Amino acid sequence: MTQSAGLRFRQALANSKPLQIVGTTNAYFALMAEQTGFQALYLSGAGVANASYGLPDLGMTSMNDVLIDAGRITSATKLPLLVDIDTGWGGAFNIARTIKEFEKIGVAAVHMEDQVSQKRCGHRPNKAVVSTEEMVDRIKAAVDARTDPNFVIMARTDAVAVEGVEAGIERAKAYIAAGADMIFAEALTELDQYRHFKAQVNAPILANMTEFGQTQLFNKEELAEAGADMVLYPLGTFRAANQAALKVMQALMNDGHQRNVLDTMQTRADLYKYLGYHAFEDKLDQLFSQDK
Ligand SMILES: C[C@](O)(C(=O)O)[C@H](CC(=O)O)C(=O)O
Numbered sequence: 001m002t003q004s005a006g007l008r009f010r011q012a013l014a015n016s017k018p019l020q021i022v023g024t025t026n027a028y029f030a031l032m033a034e035q036t037g038f039q040a041l042y043l044s045g046a047g048v049a050n051a052s053y054g055l056p057d058l059g060m061t062s063m064n065d066v067l068i069d070a071g072r073i074t075s076a077t078k079l080p081l082l083v084d085i086d087t088g089w090g091g092a093f094n095i096a097r098t099i100k101e102f103e104k105i106g107v108a109a110v111h112m113e114d115q116v117s118q119k120r121c122g123h124r125p126n127k128a129v130v131s132t133e134e135m136v137d138r139i140k141a142a143v144d145a146r147t148d149p150n151f152v153i154m155a156r157t158d159a160v161a162v163e164g165v166e167a168g169i170e171r172a173k174a175y176i177a178a179g180a181d182m183i184f185a186e187a188l189t190e191l192d193q194y195r196h197f198k199a200q201v202n203a204p205i206l207a208n209m210t211e212f213g214q215t216q217l218f219n220k221e222e223l224a225e226a227g228a229d230m231v232l233y234p235l236g237t238f239r240a241a242n243q244a245a246l247k248v249m250q251a252l253m254n255d256g257h258q259r260n261v262l263d264t265m266q267t268r269a270d271l272y273k274y275l276g277y278h279a280f281e282d283k284l285d286q287l288f289s290q291d292k
């Protein structure tokens with residue numbers, strides 16, 4: 001029997017200190033990540049909102065919007081995928097449906113946060129969190145809904161920015177006691193804060209190295225030393241691709257040609273390499289030649 005996606009995520013975590021999880025806003029990025037050596041992938045909620053819908057990360061996308069993008073990635077690669085499910089999209093029954101749907105399409109792990117349903121990006125001001133009890137109920141609903149015990153339910157706490165690090169740690173403990181497998185400690189500002197989480201919360205801890213946010217961009221050794229088990233790079237590849245795309249657009253507009261920006265583009269040969277294009281082409285030739 002093949003291993004479930006959740007089990008593959010847990011194995012990747014066991015094999016790496018820390019596990020580097022790279023954001024892939026589309027299936028092609030997933031192929032590049034796999035061939036670059038990553039062992040786990042991420043689908044960012046902000047990425048789905050921004051890239052697929054041209055919307056800000058303010059809780060405007062629905063479960064189905066995220067499912068579509070997640071399914072494209074799980075179809076393209078066997079690497080375990082962690083998906084951002086925001087607040088789970090509703091009450092207990094909605095959360096149960098969310099878990100079932102994501103597990104069904106081969107997602108390995110999800111993270112669900114303790115913000116109010118009118119959520120914001122974790123690195124923006126004026127976030128609000130629900131009570132610990134309400135988040136515990138969300139987690140219980142999620143854990144109860146999974147069919148594969150290895151499917152990973154990660155609880156994200158946004159409370160550190162709102163209530164302070166000690167409150168965040170107390171919440172994390174309650175979330176683990178309620179059945180969450182791992183903790184996403186959002187928007188910490190100092191390396192020592194990861195150390196405090198790790199010392200007091202008996203579960204794997206994820207550090208979010210999103211660019212231009214509240215958290216300094218520590219390297220993986222510093223984070224591992226401070227007790228982070230997973231390091232997330234949610235949007236770095238998306239931001240880089242956006243910048244390159246904008247440069248090409250501006251060159252086309254200003255110069256009337258793209259000759260000056262060819263070096264910012266992936267070549268046709270490289271594009272095909274990551275797609276395995278030639279193997280598909282050979283297969284086609286083979287199929288046709290058999291008929292002759
Ligand atoms: C991780 C995150 O939830 C995401 O959707 O990618 C965002 C990232 C970001 O906006 O930089 C978050 O940290 O809230």
Ligand SMILES: [Mg+2]
Nearest residue numbers: 044045046084
């Ligand atoms: Mg998000």
